[in-house]
Amino acid sequence: MRWMKRFAATGFLLGSFMAAGPAQSADNYPSRPIRLIHGFAAGGAADTLSRIIADGLSRKLGQPIVVEAKPGAGGNIGADAIAKAEPDGYTIGLVTGAHAISPATYKSLSYQPADSFDMISTLVYYALVIAVRNDYPAKSLGELIAMAKQKPGALSFGSVGFGSTHHLAGELLDAMAGIDMVHVPYRGDSQSVTALLGGEVPVIVGTPVLLAAQIQSGGIRGLAVTSPTRTALLPDVPTVEEAGVKGYDVRTWAGVLAPKGTPSAVIAALNSATLDILNEPEIRQRLETAVGGEVRGSSPEEMKKLIQSEIVKWSGVVERAKIPKI
Structure with missing residues (x-):
């Protein structure tokens, strides 16, 4: 009987240790390099934004952040890779406004744009x-x-x-x-x-x-x-509305997220670090120069609400324009 009690006690301690694993790993997060995936070609806007954010977060978190481009399908290939990654905080991703358009333009997706991820923060809004x-x-x-x-x-x-x-x-x-x-x-x-x-x-x-x-x-x-007002980057280029198409307004955005199930403490650490670097004048200037837009961070909850509202908006646009799904 004594050996059974000893075995049960050992099992209890082992189980407690394993259950505490994610919380303990979050305490010293990050302890190794982080991968940042985006779904667009190298050299484009998403790639540029990713590298600016990677530089800032790497300095803030004290670990290298490696940017990895997985282009194709309007960002869906990259989003799929993020969704399927281990939710340990060592794979994060950058998505753009296209992330909320995909449900309207594709018959099926291997992930859910709002529910397959834990949001971290929005970064910037910009026109085309x-x-x-x-x-x-x-x-x-x-x-x-x-x-x-x-x-x-x-x-x-x-x-x-x-x-x-x-x-x-x-x-x-x-x-x-x-x-x-x-x-x-x-x-x-x-x-x-x-x-x-x-x-x-x-x-x-x-x-x-x-x-x-x-x-x-x-x-x-x-x-x-495509914005309702001219951009600082191209002040001499008129808006679509100025050209006579009244009410036209298209602006996109970029944000960072992680696979669903990433420890909440890790998400909190990433959100805090992201908001900190977005407040740095140098990072703000680089981001605004990169896309000619407006830097705007958020809470994870605010970013999720943005994506949910954008899904509704773009589904209506696709339906009215009669764009066939693929």
Whole structure:
């Protein structure tokens, strides 16, 4: 009987130790390098944002943070990799507004955009830009719309991928302006810009920071920004609404999250570290310069509510625009 009691006591202590494991691991978190995944091509806006955040968090947390790009399917491949990673705080991810669009544009997903993750914080909000090559006949968005109305289905526009905010911005323009441009998806911002310059597509919806230098040098013409007000990065480019499409407003965002089940203490540590670096003038300037947007952190709960509300918003846009799911 004595050996049974001793065995039971040992088992109890072992069970208590194992149950305490996650809490104990959170106490000294992080104790090794962290991987930060995003779902877009290297060199694009998401990649740039990821590297800025990785630099800040690495310095704040005292561990290297390795950025890993898994491009494709409008960010879904990256999101799937994040969702399936071990929820130990050593894999986190950066997602953009496309994360809340996917439920509306895909018949099925291998993860749930709101429920398969533990949110950490939003980072930044920013507009997009509708652009053409400088030698393109349309010198304004109004002229482009007039050309598209004359030849329905003849014009195409490129984006960073099907289901991205860039894609939906073009589809919403189609619907609100009464035109029919054909969407051509690419695997990232840089690829869509290369396609525009090479003449593969006449129009792209791109990220302002990637187009700013080309617009300022005259290689590309920015026809309109998608926000209701002009952006500081491209003050001479009018808004879509200024071009006559009343009520048009598309802004995207970026945020960081982790796989569902990540210890709450780890999420709290990551949220605190993220909010701290977002308040640093250097990080704020780098983020704002990177996308020409507004830095805005949040609580995990606020980020989840944002994603849930965006899913409802974009589902309505997709339904009204009659975009077929894939």
